[in-house]
Amino acid sequence: MNIKAIGTSIKNLVIASFRGELLMRLGCDKVFLQIVYTFMLFWVMIMLNILVENTLSKVERNNDILTELQIYHTEKMVQLASMGRITKTEELLDNKGSKVCLPKKPAFRIDSDE
């Protein structure tokens, strides 16, 4: 194959491409179904990728919401725990003018056999 023949081939290739006959000339019409099938595979692959990305994006969003809720829950726990301190409770009762204070005697017990 000389350079002239290569040049002619490239020229034919370009002309055929512009005419839209390239695939026909290469005889691809024989494997048209396979080409469609390949395209379909690519399409499915791209679709799946987009769906996976959407799902992952949703996961990230939900993770953020869960973290927010967890933080809110923890903060409430801390607030409740600090309110449960004996001296704090006494102080709050005192501020409210309550006469309730720490017990002076332990609670009565009821006989568990009955």
Next chain:
Amino acid sequence: MSRTNDNDKEQESLLLRIVYALFTVMAFIMIGRIMYIQYCWRDSDPNLKYYRAKSSKEKLTPTRGAILAYDGRLLAISTPMYQVGIDCAVQKAEYAARDKDGKPLKFAIRDPKNPKKRIKVPGDEMERRWRERARELSAGLASIYGMNADYWYKTIINGRNEGKRYMKIGGGIDHETLQKVKELPLFREGANTGGLIIERMDTRQYPYGKLARRVIGYVKDNSRAEGGRNAIGLEGKFDYKLHGKEGYRWKRKTDARRIMNKDSTWAPAKDGSDIRTTLDIDMQDIADRALRRQLSEQPGIADGCVIVMDVKTGAIRTMVNLMRDSLSGRLDETYNVAISMTREPGSVFKTAILMSLLEDNKVKLSDKIPGNNGIIPGFGQDSHMKGISEISVLHGFEISSNYVFRKLAIDHYGNNPQKLLDNLYLYKLGEAYDFDLEGFREPYLPKPKTAGWSGTTLGSIAIGYNVEETPLHILTFYNAIANKGKMMKPYLVEDFEENGIVKEKRGPSILNGSICSRATADSLTKGLMKITEEGTAARRLGGAKLKVAGKTGTSKIAFEKDEKPNPRDPYQDRKGRRKYRGTFVGFFPAEQPKYSIICLIDSYPGNETFYGGTTPAMVVREVVDNIYAMDESYGQLLKSSGKMPDMSPEAPLTAKNGKVPNVKGLGLMDAIYAIENDGYRCSYSGVGHVVSQSPAAGSKLAEGGKVTIRLE
């Protein structure tokens, strides 16, 4: 024709060979590449970026484990705080921009009157509107952060004029406050228009404030950077358990947001373990308050501590350490007196001497010794013994006679002091065993036939001088007496947990299975009870709600060299002032001990004497009385004196009678119960108690009908 076919075949053959050669070369390159990556590739490869997906590595930080009280209440937990800032110059340049004709650019925004419609507004007007909303924002900031609205407005507008891209607003806020901040005018428009900047900071929260600070410890956050971690308390000692393990993952950008790149390697962060401690936070609070009150009333006291221990297990329920700031006078947990401050214990040490004497069958409590007017050659006279010709060991213990204990020690161990010291080591009064906090000091016991040993050393040891002990050592010893000779190791960590599941159990352990016989423990208990009934602690603890057995101790504290002691007496300074340590240690209820307790105080140099039978005993009294009141096991047992008739509930009303029940005045739960029990459906609004209902009570309604109630 055949020549053409041959040429074609030759050409095809050449093409195939080239393709084949190309594939072979590619295969070799790939194999070579795989080998290189497998065996030679290093993370530092400068070409790394070309092989990896365009992702960014995200560090996954673990959540620091929580510290829990013995009953599961939170003592320390990690939660983020937020620092809010504002980009004052947000959109400023855009609003100020002009087109080629010098006219302001127009911006499409939603029409405030009709949000579905978009209108175009010139930049000047946009800037005016921004500043208007900044004024509204300032009023909101004033209500959240304090200061007044004018201050905030002026600050924001000044920042905008100066083109500041970041201005900090107030201090750190919690998540709840952050939500309020996010809803403020301007800020609710987000970062691009409102300029809201939020920084998340990991912080450690202590719901009980500084209570038990020296035990729980303190860290700023979970980072191991300098300043974020402090090696005090459980936070410091068990940082390796609490911290957890960092992880990482690769994230890549998508149209929606950054998502995890599942094609890359990743390692999840492992959260730290929770620590369940033995602390009873209510008891800690009570002891803290009792000690704080006494120390507040007596400015001559420099520091004090209270420890409460569970007799059977050695679990420390309370450890209060208060130290007075010499400048401000404020009391704070700044030093762990309980485990780190060794001092001469004074008379509380006599119990150890008595145990040794009883165990070695040297004496019995009923034995009597001559009084000798309280004089032993080489020692000062014991003023308590003046005019007493004879005294029993028990009475000597009860009045805490220095003469009695010096005499007993010299008489029985004078020839072999090592025997006494061996016993003291057996009682674990001479070693620092493993403990759950850093800084547990080793006690000091002198050794016979060494430079530190003199003719008076044995007599001094007998009354708690020339030895140095931490409060925890003394308490552990008394706890063993309460536990009939079985010495439990004091501990603070019950277990390590993950999501509420115990991963590593620690719990109680024995230091010495039997430091004394049961009979000796009983004899000592008898003697200790006598002290609180008739002896040195009778006045403060005689009437305690639970019977206490214990010993008082008052010792002088030697001055350090830098404190300029009197050259002739190390127990006083050059102005003649003294420092005292007053101690009370014991257990309660005396007959069936549940807790052992020690309270001690150290004074500043002064002329006042601080006795173990006064302030420490008063603190112990308050703690004991409160524990009694809070523990229902000490409550009176109510027994039935008659037989209650069996309940025979009435058959519930049903819709069969067809009338709507009267639920006015009931709470929501009761109202729903009554309505649904009658076969109707319930619809409600409001909170509180039922104020109206429809249909009215008593009116007829078919089964399944709806009753609407309103609560206020």
